[in-house]
Amino acid sequence: MSDIVVGIADMKFSNNPQDVLVTYALGSCIAVAIYDPLIKVGGLLHYMLPDSSLDINKAKENPGMFADTGVRLLFKSCYTLGAEKKRIITKVAGGASILDNTNYFRIGEKNIMALRKIFWKNDVFIDREDTGKNYNRTVRLDIANGNVSVKSSEGFKCDL
Amino acid sequence: MMIDKILKSLEHIPAFPITILKVSEMLRDDDYSVVKMVDLIKYDQAMAANIMKMSNSTYFGSRQKIGTLRDAVVYLGKNNLIRIVQTAGVSRYFKQKGRGYVEKANELWEHSVAVAIMSQILSRQILKREDEKLYLAALIHDVGKMVMGEFVNESFETIARLVAEGGYSFLEAEEAVIGINHAELGGKIAERWNFPKDIVVALTYHHRPDLIEQNNNIIMWLVYLADQVCILTGITGGFDGLAHRGVSEVMKKFKFYEKDLELGMIQLVDDLEHAKDVLGIV
Numbered sequence: 001m002s003d004i005v006v007g008i009a010d011m012k013f014s015n016n017p018q019d020v021l022v023t024y025a026l027g028s029c030i031a032v033a034i035y036d037p038l039i040k041v042g043g044l045l046h047y048m049l050p051d052s053s054l055d056i057n058k059a060k061e062n063p064g065m066f067a068d069t070g071v072r073l074l075f076k077s078c079y080t081l082g083a084e085k086k087r088i089i090t091k092v093a094g095g096a097s098i099l100d101n102t103n104y105f106r107i108g109e110k111n112i113m114a115l116r117k118i119f120w121k122n123d124v125f126i127d128r129e130d131t132g133k134n135y136n137r138t139v140r141l142d143i144a145n146g147n148v149s150v151k152s153s154e155g156f157k158c159d160l
Numbered sequence: 161m162m163i164d165k166i167l168k169s170l171e172h173i174p175a176f177p178i179t180i181l182k183v184s185e186m187l188r189d190d191d192y193s194v195v196k197m198v199d200l201i202k203y204d205q206a207m208a209a210n211i212m213k214m215s216n217s218t219y220f221g222s223r224q225k226i227g228t229l230r231d232a233v234v235y236l237g238k239n240n241l242i243r244i245v246q247t248a249g250v251s252r253y254f255k256q257k258g259r260g261y262v263e264k265a266n267e268l269w270e271h272s273v274a275v276a277i278m279s280q281i282l283s284r285q286i287l288k289r290e291d292e293k294l295y296l297a298a299l300i301h302d303v304g305k306m307v308m309g310e311f312v313n314e315s316f317e318t319i320a321r322l323v324a325e326g327g328y329s330f331l332e333a334e335e336a337v338i339g340i341n342h343a344e345l346g347g348k349i350a351e352r353w354n355f356p357k358d359i360v361v362a363l364t365y366h367h368r369p370d371l372i373e374q375n376n377n378i379i380m381w382l383v384y385l386a387d388q389v390c391i392l393t394g395i396t397g398g399f400d401g402l403a404h405r406g407v408s409e410v411m412k413k414f415k416f417y418e419k420d421l422e423l424g425m426i427q428l429v430d431d432l433e434h435a436k437d438v439l440g441i442v
Contacts, residue, residue: 027394153401
């Protein structure tokens, strides 16, 4: 079993049952894990910002940085390995904020809202999620069975 | 009392690398001698070795291939030279094996470099210039954690529990359990190093710049903001993670908007990609 690390503003996908895709220490960023259980294809995106209109050139160079361009890349990549939208299971984690979430640094919330909007427009249903709150998360997607686990900086672990 | 032990330990903290101060001083003169500069840096062997490891990093962006210390002094340019000397010199405090809540020393180093890099991005956005004093303050803002990490072994879990269950911020939990927080301790270390007052204050209040009355210290506010951006981005350097209180007046203070912050984050990811050699020296 080998861990494939997904960095900040990065996306990896695979159909190798030996692979585990992992992304560390999400703060306000969001991890989107998708998986087609029939053919065991999965992908993990770690995006940082809600909207590519902020810097269109950057989005071309690195689509994984933004929710809109990142999600498109994630789904299209898995389609190339035969995944089908109707079978895909979607799980989401991250979008945390610091304490006393005043009206600045709302990037976590904005990231979550942007994602819901994109999914709503495209008829994608979020099957499970662990979002918001005030701790860091490490997310793993096991390609062998589609299990998604979330480990928080406060030490607890859960399966999505 | 643990706090007494911690404060007593400051007596043994190694002096701040004199080479950094001397290089800064020499660079103030526009006609500095390359030979003298090379001699000065060469004298601190650990630092010279680190400079060579970092000097071809694209973050410092020399167009020339740098093969010798002399090349570094000639080709890096003043701004980069001082930053590379500061980085090479300060890294020694992050080399010790992390204990307690600095789980891995290199994670705290990565966070420190990221905050230093972010401080320059913000400085360019807000002040339209880079600032070597700010860079240094940002680089050492968490130095108190390294010292604290040696003592908190048993208290570590209590702090973690207060944060997870008691509604405490990380800083408040440190104060409740140890009697001092890592920021305040960092300020005391900077004092021992005879740093200028604005750096001492910046370290002491880097999580709560709203708590000091005379709060027009730009270095303090920019270190605070740079630190928060890195923490949000997930480059936290410790288990305190996001458990810090937001101080919203920072945005108004600099007429800074969310969009500016987001553009700064994009730049941070880019710069960090180019600074891998810098992260590698610890």
